[in-house]
Amino acid sequence: MLIRLKSIDRKEESIMFNFPYDESEISNVYNQLDIEISAAHNCYIEEVVYDSDMNEVLKGKECNIDELNFLFKRMDSFDIKERKVFFASAFAENPKTIAELINISFNTHCYSLVSDFNNLETVGKDLYLSEKQAVAVKELDELDGESFAMGVIKNNPNSRITPYGVLYKNINEPEQIYNGKQFPQ
Structure with a gap:
């Protein structure tokens, strides 16, 4: 699922990611957003592309990348x-x-x-x-x-x-x- 994320400070342009990721690949998301791995909220969801239902649920939320990845893995099983x-x-x-x-x-x-x-x-x-x-x-x-x-x-x-x-x-x-x-x- 394509999603636009920003770091939590929202200073930089958003970056498009295709969730979910394998555990071995998730560090690339952290690196591209220039944020540290953390259990705290560390990014901002600007938009979910091509899925208006998911966009309605997620747009504008601050979140943790690992939680977001887990949610998308759950959604893939539905x-x-x-x-x-x-x-x-x-x-x-x-x-x-x-x-x-x-x-x-x-x-x-x-x-x-x-x-x-x-x-x-x-x-x-x-x-x-x-x-x-x-x-x-x-x-x-x-x-x-x-x-x-x-x-x-x-x-x-x-x-x-x-x-x-x-x-x-x-x-x-x-x-x-x-x-x-x-x-x-």
Whole structure:
């Protein structure tokens, strides 16, 4: 992903980088920005190029290069549905730091996103599956998806309208996976 970064003092012109990097290559980013390796915020995100969703989430944030690299590696592992849930969650939660975004990336299972309400049977089964994460085929086949969907729509006080659809907080509780120091395995 192409991203324009500046050193934290923002005095120099921004430099374009293509994240994520292998661990052996990340030192090149530090060298080009003329900054030292640190756990503190050490760069400023000017722009994410060619990805308006990611630009909306990251533009203008101060960050740590290693955290940014880790986040982009996480994002590379997401399928289209997971990306939409991540961006909807980021929109709803309005995280201020890359560390918070990393934790959101590990907690997408705590949210259910509905973009199309035309078939409530399918919506209900999708909501159920995203909440339970794994169920037997027979259990899902026997589920009254429409009733489940209507129950979530009527009774969920944590719904948020986002540019990606309606985001529902499900029964899964978010965990702080990343502590700001050691990256999760």
